[in-house]
Amino acid sequence: MNSHHFGCLVVPRFPLACELGDRPELWGRPVVVAHPDAPVVWSASPAASAEGVVEGQRLTEAMGRCPSLVVLDARPARYEARDAAILDALERVVPGVEPAGLGVAYVDLAGLVRCYRSPAALHAALLGCAPSELRPRLGVGPTKFVAGLAALQRGPDGHSRNVRVVDETEVAAFVTPVPVTALPVEAEMIRRLRLVGITTVGELAALPRHALVAQFGAQGIRLVALLDGAAEPVRPRPREERLREQLAFPEPLTSREAVLAAAAQVLRRLLRHPRRRGRVARQLVVRAETEQGKRWESRVTLRHARCDHDGLWVTLAPALERASLPGPVSELSVELRGLRPSRGWQGELLPTRRASVERRERIEEGMRQLRARYGRSLVGRMVPVEPWSRVPERRWALVELE
Amino acid sequence: MTPRPVNAPVRIPVQVDPTGEPRAIGLPGPPGRRRPIPVAQVAERWRIDEGWWGPNPLSRLYYRLVLADGRLATVYRDLGDETWWAQRS
Numbered sequence A: 001m002n003s004h005h006f007g008c009l010v011v012p013r014f015p016l017a018c019e020l021g022d023r024p025e026l027w028g029r030p031v032v033v034a035h036p037d038a039p040v041v042w043s044a045s046p047a048a049s050a051e052g053v054v055e056g057q058r059l060t061e062a063m064g065r066c067p068s069l070v071v072l073d074a075r076p077a078r079y080e081a082r083d084a085a086i087l088d089a090l091e092r093v094v095p096g097v098e099p100a101g102l103g104v105a106y107v108d109l110a111g112l113v114r115c116y117r118s119p120a121a122l123h124a125a126l127l128g129c130a131p132s133e134l135r136p137r138l139g140v141g142p143t144k145f146v147a148g149l150a151a152l153q154r155g156p157d158g159h160s161r162n163v164r165v166v167d168e169t170e171v172a173a174f175v176t177p178v179p180v181t182a183l184p185v186e187a188e189m190i191r192r193l194r195l196v197g198i199t200t201v202g203e204l205a206a207l208p209r210h211a212l213v214a215q216f217g218a219q220g221i222r223l224v225a226l227l228d229g230a231a232e233p234v235r236p237r238p239r240e241e242r243l244r245e246q247l248a249f250p251e252p253l254t255s256r257e258a259v260l261a262a263a264a265q266v267l268r269r270l271l272r273h274p275r276r277r278g279r280v281a282r283q284l285v286v287r288a289e290t291e292q293g294k295r296w297e298s299r300v301t302l303r304h305a306r307c308d309h310d311g312l313w314v315t316l317a318p319a320l321e322r323a324s325l326p327g328p329v330s331e332l333s334v335e336l337r338g339l340r341p342s343r344g345w346q347g348e349l350l351p352t353r354r355a356s357v358e359r360r361e362r363i364e365e366g367m368r369q370l371r372a373r374y375g376r377s378l379v380g381r382m383v384p385v386e387p388w389s390r391v392p393e394r395r396w397a398l399v400e401l402e
Numbered sequence B: 001m002t003p004r005p006v007n008a009p010v011r012i013p014v015q016v017d018p019t020g021e022p023r024a025i026g027l028p029g030p031p032g033r034r035r036p037i038p039v040a041q042v043a044e045r046w047r048i049d050e051g052w053w054g055p056n057p058l059s060r061l062y063y064r065l066v067l068a069d070g071r072l073a074t075v076y077r078d079l080g081d082e083t084w085w086a087q088r089s
Helices: A014-022 A046-050 A059-065 A076-093 A119-127 A144-151 A168-175 A187-195 A201-205 A209-227 A256-271 A309-322 A353-374
Strands: A006-010 A031-034 A041-044 A070-072 A097-099 A104-108 A137-141 A163-165 A242-253 A279-290 A295-306 A329-337 A380-384 A396-400 B014-016 B022-025 B037-050 B058-067 B072-078 B083-086
Touching (some): A006 A119, A006 A144, A014 A031, A014 A041, A031 A046, A031 A059, A059 A070, A076 A119, A104 A144, A119 A137, A119 A163, A144 A163, A168 A201, A242 A256, A256 A309, A256 A329, A279 A309, B022 B058, B022 B072, B022 B083
Parallel strands (some): A031 A070, A137 A163
Antiparallel strands (some): A006 A104, A031 A041, A097 A104, A242 A329, A279 A295, A279 A329, A380 A396, B014 B022, B022 B037, B037 B058, B072 B083
16 A cells, blocks of 8 residues: 555544534434524534535524424534544644544555554544544545545445545546535635536546646645645644643533632642653643533633643633633543753742832832823722622722722 | 722622523623623632621622633622622622
């Protein structure tokens, strides 16, 4: 398999495949997953497509075309988690994995087949990275472009139906009848191609190259390169050391206090992790998920790489206090990113007076400018009045900072 | 400058069901965005009675609500004048 260097693992209609994996009784029925941000079809089953339902169509129109249509709510958090699990599994099989959207990943197979007893065993190992209920497909070809197209085609009889291998000698014959809708280009470009009557890659390849470049600019240059067999390398996702802890709640949390308490517990657990010792983090990511699969995420880059509890908590707590959570929280996770060895940090034994005076002077100068600009001070200081009070507005007051 | 209370309540319109429980609430915001949002679930309720011995008694029934669009809100009914207010608790 010297000429087959690239593979493309695809889970067609990924959001729908995830939903049908959880509800197998819906296989074969007209089903769509609604887009999380707009009332349009995100992913449609073949049975729905046969009734005239297409992706991007308004849900009302889709239901009008297919009265028996089953509409499922999208759960983006679940899809992202399943996609990440597939990428992690692929990285255990192949050194370089390039994610290319939900449910699509390119891999570089150079030299890898020697590690397996046959190409079929390698293909099986790659297909095994995605759960079988998602019905993944694998395309193998001399370029990423061909591998991507091959992944969308069924394999020949006698071979695994989920694997399509395109040999270097059969590339031209393979790509010629492929519809232009399968090309990895913008939808607008495909629309324009179809407007002028070009429906297959073969018809496209017959056009003069300069005409394509003149019509489509930078996209045209890339398309010409793909048609001419230019091999784009696999660009592996950046490897970054991360550490993550999470808590799932059987009874979703509705109060912010409970969410904060849970976050404090997750952070303590994270900092006790053996891999954390002697290391500092550059970024802190906190995520909350609802039962419906909606997700809220906040990512904070730390000014100084650190990993002490107090330093991280002053970053984490305000993010959660300000958060507009999408609903009762069923899962909460905290992740440290960019972990690296600590190089030691020498604090001051005694606070220097000069630093505090400088800080005070800077604040006073800022306030003086605000007063000059707006005629009054806009900076206040929170003072406790009755912090124990059961009446929320009596606990704290804002007084002008002099 | 006199001290200003932090987290002062904001008056909101509330539709109630026959039992007096909130059915839909209009959250504070720009005038164009004050459409009532249906209440999906009352997650919690608690009552505060303060100063009943003095001239300014305070009696509130707080509700922590899960709204139909998934947001959480804390509102209370002033049991003295039967008005509704939103407040972070």
